[in-house]
Amino acid sequence: MTETWAKTACILCECNCGLEVLAKDRTLLKIRGDKEHPGSAGYTCEKPLRLERYQNGSHRISSPMRRREDGTYEEIDWDTAITEIAAKLAQIKETHGGDKIFFYGGGGQGNHLGGAHSRALMSALGVRYISNALAQEKTGEMWVDGKLYGGHTKGDFEHSEVVLFLGKNPWQSHSFPRTRPTLREIAKDPARSMIVVDPRRSETAEMADFHLQVRPGTDAWCLAALLGILVEEELLDQEFIAEHTTGTDPVLDLLRQVPISDYAARCGVAEELLRATARRIGAAKSVTTYEDLGIQQAPNSTLVSYLNKLTWILTGNFGKPGAMYLHSAFAAVAGGGAKPKKVTPVTGARIIAGLIPCNSITEEILTDHPDRFRAMWMDSVNPAHSLADSQRFREAMRSLELTVVIDVAFTETARNADYVLPASSQFEKWEATFFNVEFPVNTFQLRPPVFDPLPGTLPEAEIYARLLRELQAADQELLDSLTAAAHAGRAEFTAAFFTALGQNPKLMGLSPYLLHETLGTALPEGQRGAAIVWGLAQICAMTNADAVRRAGFADGNALFDGIIAAPQGVKFTVDEWEHVWNYVRRPDRRFTVEIPELLEKLDELRTAPVPGVSTEFPLVLSAGERRAFTANTIIRDPEWRRRDAGGALRISPQDAEELGLTSGDSVRVITEAGSAETGIEITDMMRAGHISLPNGMGVDHPDHGLVGVPLNELTSLRHKDEFAGTPWHKYVPARVEKV
Ligand SMILES: Nc1nc2c(c(=O)[nH]1)N[C@H]1C(S)=C(S)[C@@H](COP(=O)(O)OP(=O)(O)OC[C@H]3O[C@@H](n4cnc5c(=O)[nH]c(N)nc54)[C@H](O)[C@@H]3O)O[C@H]1N2
Numbered sequence: 001m002t003e004t005w006a007k008t009a010c011i012l013c014e015c016n017c018g019l020e021v022l023a024k025d026r027t028l029l030k031i032r033g034d035k036e037h038p039g040s041a042g043y044t045c046e047k048p049l050r051l052e053r054y055q056n057g058s059h060r061i062s063s064p065m066r067r068r069e070d071g072t073y074e075e076i077d078w079d080t081a082i083t084e085i086a087a088k089l090a091q092i093k094e095t096h097g098g099d100k101i102f103f104y105g106g107g108g109q110g111n112h113l114g115g116a117h118s119r120a121l122m123s124a125l126g127v128r129y130i131s132n133a134l135a136q137e138k139t140g141e142m143w144v145d146g147k148l149y150g151g152h153t154k155g156d157f158e159h160s161e162v163v164l165f166l167g168k169n170p171w172q173s174h175s176f177p178r179t180r181p182t183l184r185e186i187a188k189d190p191a192r193s194m195i196v197v198d199p200r201r202s203e204t205a206e207m208a209d210f211h212l213q214v215r216p217g218t219d220a221w222c223l224a225a226l227l228g229i230l231v232e233e234e235l236l237d238q239e240f241i242a243e244h245t246t247g248t249d250p251v252l253d254l255l256r257q258v259p260i261s262d263y264a265a266r267c268g269v270a271e272e273l274l275r276a277t278a279r280r281i282g283a284a285k286s287v288t289t290y291e292d293l294g295i296q297q298a299p300n301s302t303l304v305s306y307l308n309k310l311t312w313i314l315t316g317n318f319g320k321p322g323a324m325y326l327h328s329a330f331a332a333v334a335g336g337g338a339k340p341k342k343v344t345p346v347t348g349a350r351i352i353a354g355l356i357p358c359n360s361i362t363e364e365i366l367t368d369h370p371d372r373f374r375a376m377w378m379d380s381v382n383p384a385h386s387l388a389d390s391q392r393f394r395e396a397m398r399s400l401e402l403t404v405v406i407d408v409a410f411t412e413t414a415r416n417a418d419y420v421l422p423a424s425s426q427f428e429k430w431e432a433t434f435f436n437v438e439f440p441v442n443t444f445q446l447r448p449p450v451f452d453p454l455p456g457t458l459p460e461a462e463i464y465a466r467l468l469r470e471l472q473a474a475d476q477e478l479l480d481s482l483t484a485a486a487h488a489g490r491a492e493f494t495a496a497f498f499t500a501l502g503q504n505p506k507l508m509g510l511s512p513y514l515l516h517e518t519l520g521t522a523l524p525e526g527q528r529g530a531a532i533v534w535g536l537a538q539i540c541a542m543t544n545a546d547a548v549r550r551a552g553f554a555d556g557n558a559l560f561d562g563i564i565a566a567p568q569g570v571k572f573t574v575d576e577w578e579h580v581w582n583y584v585r586r587p588d589r590r591f592t593v594e595i596p597e598l599l600e601k602l603d604e605l606r607t608a609p610v611p612g613v614s615t616e617f618p619l620v621l622s623a624g625e626r627r628a629f630t631a632n633t634i635i636r637d638p639e640w641r642r643r644d645a646g647g648a649l650r651i652s653p654q655d656a657e658e659l660g661l662t663s664g665d666s667v668r669v670i671t672e673a674g675s676a677e678t679g680i681e682i683t684d685m686m687r688a689g690h691i692s693l694p695n696g697m698g699v700d701h702p703d704h705g706l707v708g709v710p711l712n713e714l715t716s717l718r719h720k721d722e723f724a725g726t727p728w729h730k731y732v733p734a735r736v737e738k739v
Pocket residue numbers: 012013014137166167168169170172173174175197198199200202214215216217218219292293294295298622624625626627628629630631632695696730
């Protein structure tokens with residue numbers, strides 16, 4: 001076969017940098033950054049260069065599998081799998097109601113079209129409860145965002161004078177376009193400053209002008225002190241506050257009372273350093289902040305998200321170059337479908353952005369409550385590895401009447417499922433993500449398949465379509481008339497589709513399926529898997545009409561055609577900075593600064609004890625550090641890793657000495673939930689008392705066995721945020737013993 005260069009994207013983190021790949025037969029021979037990609041412009045880090053380890057290898061599965069009584073699996077054909085699964089879903093819906101079928105996942109770092117297709121199955125079944133990984137990291141922030149301005153914010157880091165990274169190590173974890181060049185530019189420019197709040201001297205902290213090396217889990221005191229100083233030293237932007245916010249007075253009153261010296265002592269950061277940091281923020285023309293897992297998976301996380309946002313709001317760092325912004329979206333990553341419920345059926349936990357808190361999932365299953373979930377659908381996720389307390393989650397899976405996993409590999413989760421359905425890889429089908437969060441220019445890339453599906457596998461679009469056909473989810477007459485319209489022409493189809501939806505709004509939920517079955521058959525050969533994007537493009541063009549037009553697309557049809565024609569990605573919205581207020585979802589376009597529940601928590605900080613350690617567990621384990629070669633569990637082959645192949649436990653020289661450890665030793669890490677053996681790396685990156693293990697390790701591979709620590713054998717469901725229910729993976733009390 002000939003070698004051809006094709007355009008695609010990296011699937012290992014949410015940046016989705018554009019790639020060009022040299023493909024031959026079924027392999028990825030060479031991989032390089034795509035200079036034509038509108039967001040990454042040729043940039044990549046070291047991780048995608050051997051994506052071949054994802055695409056091919058003994059981890060891939062190529063037949064549907066059914067679990068036997070004894071826990072082993074047998075291969076079955078697709079027809080059998082679809083018929084049996086559809087029958088069981090229908091029976092559970094009939095007996096217990098569709099709301100007892102829980103959907104988890106629907107996409108990872110590179111693939112969101114499968115999740116979009118799954119919406120049609122949910123709609124047909126009457127599913128009401130869903131969740132995904134966002135509900136173990138971002139839902140606290142989302143709750144705060146909802147109260148403040150009703151949208152998602154990000155920063156214009158590239159042009160920012162001062163950037164603040166809060167529990168975020170972008171050198172390794174990235175998360176914004178061309179991360180490393182941007183960090184390097186900030187670090188070398190004497191007129192710009194980088195502030196990092198992290199107990200660890202991370203690669204990013206190493207580059208920073210201000211490193212606030214907090215005690216683990218004490219960020220609330222640190223940020224409260226920082227805000228206290230901003231208020232006390234009159235470093236706020238009063239004009240911005242008067243013009244763009246409401247409810248700010250009670251917040252300022254409380255911040256005036258912050259005992260600054262006391263809080264500095266509690267978080268372990270020198271007061272003078274905090275004051276210098278506050279002054280730098282106050283004097284800057286533009287400031288951006290990025291909060292991530294270091295605070296989102298640690299004590300007081302929702303409160304800390306709020307304090308983070310107050311830092312840039314009260315200093316007027318919104319809606320100008322180099323500052324924070326709200327933005328357009330190609331399609332939503334969260335959102336609970338038609339009418340999301342407010343609390344979970346069994347434990348009454350708060351549902352945020354339509355998502356059940358991850359730490360509640362097990363408790364919604366392992367109970368005899370009549371409203372418990374009876375079935376769980378898992379697509380493109382590995383919850384038996386990624387959710388807190390793996391042991392209990394496995395028990396929960398086995399107690400359900402039906403569990404189905406769709407994955408490319410026989411994962412930890414697949415090994416506990418009743419049925420496992422093999423998906424085509426992200427290079428074998430049309431794919432895209434909805435991590436489109438830039439402003440003033442926002443981009444979207446629809447990636448065509450590089451290869452045909454691995455024999456035996458199916459793209460998710462086809463899996464969901466087969467199930468929905470089996471369930472007879474749509475009226476045949478409707479399908480026939482839409483198909484005829486699609487063959488007549490785009491204008492005819494557009495009119496027919498919207499007329500059908502107008503006559504029966506309930507069809508909205510089924511539209512991914514309808515598009516696949518009708519428009520999909522009229523698209524040029526091989527493009528059927530892109531049909532769903534036609535629907536998303538229509539919604540996007542209606543929601544952001546002016547910005548889409550400024551990007552050069554007259555309407556949804558033009559946008560869809562433009563997307564198909566540009567496999568390197570398109571700019572789908574173009575804004576000016578003054579348009580940013582259009583994205584603030586408030587009738588008065590102002591920020592609602594007062595959040596009473598969180599002000600109460602802020603006030604309680606004075607008397608609340610700082611999270612501490614015990615004699616039984618004297619160390620704090622950060623369970624899930626992003627390193628040079630980790631990528632959740634997307635790549636299972638340990639030979640992919642060029643460095644730190646075993647995933648060592650990082651420990652400070654002081655702690656190592658106290659425990660009598662030297663380089664090369666093995667240790668046992670013990671927590672209240674479990675224990676694991678691992679090698680160590682003694683490094684002064686770590687603060688005394690703080691240890692860390694990498695994420696994404698401890699998965700089983702047919703040729704290499706299990707390498708590294710499966711972290712969630714060490715975590716428990718109990719430790720979680722009181723508002724959002726997000727786990728404290730960065731704050732796991734632990735002890736270490738030499739073995
Ligand atoms: N290389 C790589 N990159 C990735 C991923 C990957 O698997 N590998 N995963 C992607 C995903 S899904 C996500 S969500 C992001 C996450 O990206 P990050 O949140 O940046 O990643 P982490 O390393 O988990 O945590 C960031 C920092 O929090 C610090 N930290 C620990 N405890 C505390 C604390 O109490 N307070 C503060 N202030 N900091 C603390 C840690 O020392 C660490 O440096 O990364 C994305 N990018």
